[in-house]
Amino acid sequence: MTDNVIEFRKATKLYAGVPAINEVDFQLRRGEIHALVGENGAGKSTLSKALAGVVTLTSGQLLINGAEVAPKTPLEARHLGVAMVFQENSLVPTMTVAQNLFLGQERFYNRLRGIYIAAQQFLQSLNFDVPPTATVSLLGAAKKQMVEIARAVLHQAQVIIFDEPTASLTPEEKAYFFDLVRDLKKRGVSIIFISHALEEALLLADRITVLRDGKHVVTDDVANFDRARIVQAMVGRDLSNTLYGKRKTEVRRAGERILSVQNLKMAPMVKNNSLSVFAGQITGVFGLVGAGRTETFKIVAGVLKRDFFHGGEILLNGKPVRYRVPAPAVQAGVAYVTEDRKVEGFFETMSIARNIYLGLLSKFPGGRFLLSSNEAQKTGDDWISRLKVRAISPKAKVVELSGGNQQKVVIAKSLTQEPDLIIFDEPTRGVDVGAIVEIHELINRLADEGKAVVVISSYLPEILALSDRILVSRQGKVVEEFSALDATEEKIMYAAIH
């Protein structure tokens, strides 16, 4: 029994009567890397939050080192030796690395020089190449993660939980991160690793647990798993072939040139970027984090502004345009579906129907000074059924939906505006597997209808599965173009890195 550092017995957590996890049994052995996988809403985050003291269990037991505990705050969990590295960075951005490391442990007289020296020695002992005097906001994603990990180790955590640690990392950074995790394991730290990326789980973990709909499905050694079996366990049905596996055998032909970007500049993210987008096909844009893809298309949609001098040209249907705000871009038929739907996407206090209706209102305000609840209802119902949004009713609030359904609402809001150019930025980020398929079908349908579709994605299988034409972006500009017929993962990645 003492082999297990952590043990959950019939752990249940209800949110307003709805179980997020339901009688889950889970064991974490000492010194193992244990991957926790499942669709969005499967209960991975809730389980780990219960462990980290962010939420408390409604019923069931949590045992740490064989003793029953119930941490109520992250601080209590930390004293029990559990640390969580959150999806959202929990560092204080304006403080230095050293200040962040010792945050909450300062002496009454907080001598900066002292903590810099202590931090320097500590970081060196971990072999982390982070300067302790650097301000955190200036660090890259990988370095921030290192600081988080260092902090967990400093707190003498026996168990470290990583929630989607690799989402914002480039491939090199990922490799480095994996080495860090393995190193932690050698030090006897037990690790829970939550990830959407199954390859990573297979690569890194000793054991894998699959959750589905708040229930425990299977736990097994990694050697007994392969991609297909995990996906099967996650969704309870075989999706691996229809989702990313299939390769394109024919591509749509390019229609009219809808968008042409020439020498676009926005320091420091976009440098002399030039590209074209054509009607009736899907243009996939691949690049690593920091390649300037999102920024380029945000400038096109008026969300960001290009450089005032020598900013380059954007031609929409052959006419030069320069949008300072998104509203005129929307009027001109450009829709941008954001990568961060919580910040830029939906209106959380409003119903699904209202969210969608607002899209219609802002594109076609004429004659709609007075709101029509009939029209709102009809628009809502119409799009809910067209995009198969799963909700109790159109009056349900968007914030209560799962990630996939939220994404569908955000897409519907843009589609009511009848755009000619639709830019999907990471359309399936944080979306469950079932919804991914439906969103991909929708994107294909839009291209078949003759719209110009842009899909920005950091996930190669998604780019390959969707695109007719693939643009590879690197350091602020498009560097290579492939037809989907002769693109391979290797070729694209090669272009994106070098």
Next chain:
Amino acid sequence: MTLKRFSQQEVVFAIFVVLFAAFALFLPGFATTQNMLTLLQNVAVLGILGLAMALVVIGRGIDISLIAALAVPPGLVLQMVQDGYSLPLSIAVALALALAFGLVNGWLIAYAEVPSLFATLATGLLLAGLGQASLFKLDVVQWSDGMKGFEHLGQGSVLGIPTPIIAFAAVCIVVALLLRNTRIGAYVYAIGDNPYGARVTGIPSRPIIVLQYVLAALIGCFAGFVLAASVNSMPTRIFNSTLIYDVILVVVLGGIGLSGGRGGVLNVIIGTLLIGTMLNGMTIMDISYSGQNLIKGMVLLAAVIADSFLNPRNEETAQQGDI
């Protein structure tokens, strides 16, 4: 298990009912028709200001300069009439001033992107200073014969209902219609709910924000007309009083979250009723001004604490960064 969640407006309404019942039972002279009318009349100005504030707060802003808009343009009317200009011309000039003031506020907040708190704090001081320094001859701008007829707005009655109450009701209806039934209202809620999302959706955010502050200034000016007509003068020192805190109290107490996108006219009415009952009851009990402030402060704290107990914030809302 499934305890019904009460919203803040229900809690506040319950407090109002309890307080009202207690006053009616134990306070002689409270539950009379005459006192009820006085009560409503006294809070009408506060309620109108609350509506102006609500319009801005729902759009995730705040307008500290409302009292300047209340004091200066109506004061200008009295001053101009005193100086011999005609009443309609004076009113037109005052409305133009309020309009220009709202435009400046809106431009600063929407286009120059100054945080609303600082922008309106500064413009409010500016307008009040301008009024006191160069427009008005005395701190209290006096009534003059040319104003004849205007006092009906504050002292008249229609079918036995005092006009300030009718004015409050009228503004309530206009603001409620605007917020609930027009495209503008939908945009205001959208901007308050998620300003970035509203922008990306293609809502003309900046013109709408300007419109909010223009309407707030105009409604504030209207409240000033009602006030001036009730007391037959415009005490411009009202700018230095704590009235603006009472207005914020009404809005927050009524349940319009300062983080925007929530609440409506009903919340303002409930907040106004509670504050009005409290002030009226305390006046009858002859509690001193400082004592009244003490009690107001405690009530606001109690309401806010009750709300956070009844509706605990989860991680989702915590990330939204409430003000």
